[in-house]
Amino acid sequence: MTRLDLVGFGALNLDLVYRVADLGLLWRAGLEAVPGRETVLPREEMPHVLALLSSEGRLVAREGGGSAANTAVACARLGLRAGVVGRVGADEDGDFVLRTMAGLDLRGVVRAGRTGCSLVVLGPEGDRCIFVFPGTDWDPGPAGVDLAVPGAARLVHLSSLVGPGPRLAQQEAVAALPPEVVVSLDPGEIYARLGAAALEGLLRRTAILLATAEEVAMLTGREWEEGARELLGFGPEVVVVRRGALGATIFTARREWAVPPVPTEVVDTTGAGDVFNAGFLAGVLRGYPLEVCGQLAARAAAASLKGYGRTRYPGPEVFDGRNQR
Secondary structure, X not given: OOOEEEEEEOOOEEEEEEEEOOOHHHXXXXXOOOOOOEEEOOHHXXXXXXXXXHHHEEEEEEEEEOHHHHHHHHHHHOOOOEEEEEEEOOOHXXXXXXXXXXXXXXXXXXXXXXXXXXEEEEOOOOOEEXXXXXXXXXXXXXXXXXXXXXXXXXXXXXXXXXXXXXXXXXXXXXXXOOOOOEEEEEOHHXXXXXXXXXXXXXHHHOOEEEEEHHHHHHHHOOOHHHHHHHHHHXXXXXXXXXXXXXXXXXXXXXXXXXXXOOOOOOOOOOOHHHHHHHHHHHHHHOOOOHHHHHHHHHHHHHHHOXXXXXXXXXXXXXXXXXXXX
């Protein structure tokens, strides 16, 4: 089997991005939504939310989604050999999602049931709410997934799955990886809300943890700086905390680095953290110092902010003029 640089292991979703004049319409419609947060809703509520957004908003993007998948796509555009592992529906949405990942190694994808969907709602000030409607990725475990695919990768990047069954199956699959395979994890809100103790099995095998400041606080119950240092004790050798427009901070047991943001035009923040992860992990896979990896990550994320979904994911030009001190 061809050796891959990176395999993304997580949910494979359809992302529908709507722009609305006022996020207040969500609350007036009785939806529990928090700006900047993800809300998981039952599948049967999806038609109601879609009808509301179709009448009160404008569809601006239809893309493949899923945090680990986004990172894999971004890594492929940066010039890495990338693939994905997960489940996608045996439906038209699944066909579309797979087309958006053309060029990636898709041997680790199982097709069954219905494709999960995320509705991203953007307000006038760039604030957003995300509604997640699980699909086949909520089925117990990555049944039928060819684990030889992640086992042949240099690095496996994990993101959250909905429900305890898939999470535990993901944990078991990662525990079975050869020891030379590096594991990175972006817990997202879904895993972060569970707390670090509930994720101990995953964290113990994780070398690089990438999360927002809010997610670090959820994981540890502490302020993000103190929480990041605490998470190093669970297993990760590197903890990277993303802080949006304030940049990021890289933590190791010996050093800490501040990563300044790269000023840019902001059209849509959806997936920018996933592209940041791609830039950072691409730097790691190329053997660059962690500080340089952070700079690459910031440049990659800034480029992605200029368009909706995956439309402005950057290419290898991100590496041009890198500082390799």
